Amino acid sequence: MxxxxxxxxxxxxxxxxxxxxxxxxxxxxxxxxxxxxxxxxxxxxxxxxxxxxxxxxxxxxxxxxxxLVDAHVHLVSSGAVGALEAVGAQSPEEIDAQIERSLAAQAAHGVTTVRDLGDRDYRTLAFRDRRAPGSPRILTAGPPITTPQGHCHFLGCTAATPEELRRAVTEHRDRGVDVVKVMASGGFLTPGTDMLGTQYAVRELRVVVEAAHEAGLQVLAHAHSLRGTEVAIDAGVDGIEHFTGVSEEGPAIPDAVLERVAQKAILVDPTMGSDLAMVELLPPPPPQIGELMERFGMDRKTMFTSRFELVRRMRAHGIRVVPGVDAGAMPLKAHGNAWLAVGDLVRSGYPVAEALAAGTSGAADACGVGDVTxxxxxxxxxxxxxxxxxxxxxxxxxxxxxxxxxxxxxx
CATH class of the missing domain: 2.30.40.10 (Urease, subunit C, domain 1)
Incomplete structure (x- = not known):
């Protein structure tokens, strides 16, 4: 003692x-x-x-x-179908009420720290600073930086030119965010975005990285496409979210890309923790997603389960994996699913102690709070x-x- x-x-x-x-x-x-x-x-x-x-x-x-630490959440969304997209039209009071519910669900399932990677109007900052008793600690990125009509544009921060990108980072810094999130590729939840390509060129994404680093902030890049992942690596981001590797041939990331990520010590959050028992209860996927799955010869469950082999390969390459759920993005990703993300690491070949360390001390370190939790x-x-x-x-x-x-x- x-x-x-x-x-x-x-x-x-x-x-x-x-x-x-x-x-x-x-x-x-x-x-x-x-x-x-x-x-x-x-x-x-x-x-x-x-x-x-x-x-x-x-x-x-x-x-x-x-x-537990969930390194990728959206507190503004319940996770119901269409809930995240609906945030763009909600009142501040409606958004704040959902943040309260999301935090309560996280805490009830043993999550004591969350990193929010996409809100609207910086609504999560007030909850972070309030430090309500019994509520999880919050790290927050504010609204993600994306292209006009790009993935999650409805959350309110779009920028296209280098000048606009610098202004966006400056605004985030001035508002007091803990990290900067930028959309390097299109997304499953935003119709019309390019799922196979990139939203920014390397030189544009590098503007975000340099401006954020000057402000003392790390940059996390959303990247579902293989091309978006490669652009994020070339731009010098600190972390990559999703890391799906979708290309014309399907979801696959070559060993050469994994080796580059490992060499550059880029943190990767593969956003595991989906409740696969709910897959059969979901409505049909949006047309653009259904077309891709048909082209790849995959259904929802096989797309999710293919991630286990990718995470196994990531570990073999020495890539540091940060468990985050993308909680609130869809029904499979409920607030409080961090325990499932840790279990998915075990399913991917991690020893139990290593998976638990990733979901506690490792994720805390990655979020910059490893000295306090x-x-x-x-x-x-x-x-x-x-x-x-x-x-x-x-x-x-x-x-x-x-x-x-x-x-x-x-x-």
Whole structure:
């Protein structure tokens, strides 16, 4: 126990004890006892550590671990069919109400940090700064930068020329965003966008990267197409979202591209975590998506499951994968599905501990908050999750939360 917790015990301190524990990097033999005071962890001890008589303790037979991090969410959207597209016509009050609901759903499923990669009118910033008790920590990009009538143009930030792109980055900086999101390719949810091509040339995307880096901000590029991915790599982005690799031949990313990504240490979020049990309940895909799937000889389920092999190859190439869901984008990607994204890494060949580390400490590091969350360690925020079961032998237990704390506050 830390000197503070051993020698300066106060009635505000309490403890969580579990038979099994994962500390953000490894499983802890014999479980753990985590002491919390205020918003912080003040001690991490063995499972059987003797506590002062006046220190309340909640004991669990399951696994105690840091809260999950979802590195790609859209809090403004419920995930219902057409919900994200509808945001462009909603009032600020309607948008804020949905943000509240999305945050509540995330927290209920053990997600204690989210990175929002596409809102409207910077509505998520006020929620980030409010730090409501029991609500997840928020990192936010504000509205994504896209071309006129490009993917997610309805979220309100379009720019075409180098001057417009610089102005867009400057506005994001001045509003106080945590990261810049730019659309390098078209998207599945925006009819009329080029799913196989690019929205910006390398020189244009490089304007965004240079302006953002001058402001101390990283740039994440949305890229479904292989050409969009290659442009993003050439432009020097810090991370690529989706990484689908769609071309005229279908969704496939050559080893040479994977090697370039690894060499440049570009972070990749393949936006896993889809609830495949819901695939059969969805309405037919939009015509432009249906045409592509027919051309590739794939249905929705095979398109999603093909991602497991890609992630396996990414790991083999040494690419750092950041689990994010794209929560709120569609019914398969509900707020709170981060546990499924971690499970998808296991399904792709990751050892359980490595997958859990990616969804906790690894994702926290990628989001720039690895010094305050994502680990069971004294001095870190008390973002904690207890699940029903031994995660080492039953990774699906991650979807059975029994207790969640965000910054020391019970959800």
């Amino acid at each position: 830390t000197a503070r917790s051993a020698g300066h015990h106060t009635r505000s301190m309490f403890a969580l004890r579990a038979d099994h524990a994962f500390d953000g990097t490894r499983f802890v033999p014999g479980g753990a006892t985590v002491l919390v005071e205020g918003e912080r962890i003040v001690g991490v001890e063995a499972g059987g550590f003797p506590l002062p008589e006046d220190c309340p303790v909640s004991s669990y037979a399951g696994t105690l671990l840091p809260g 994502g680990r069971l360690a004294a001095g870190y925020d008390a973002d904690l999750l207890v699940v029903d079961g031994d995660l080492a032998s039953d990774p699906a237990a991650l979807g059975r939360p029994v207790a969640v704390l965000t910054r020391g506050h019970a959800v």
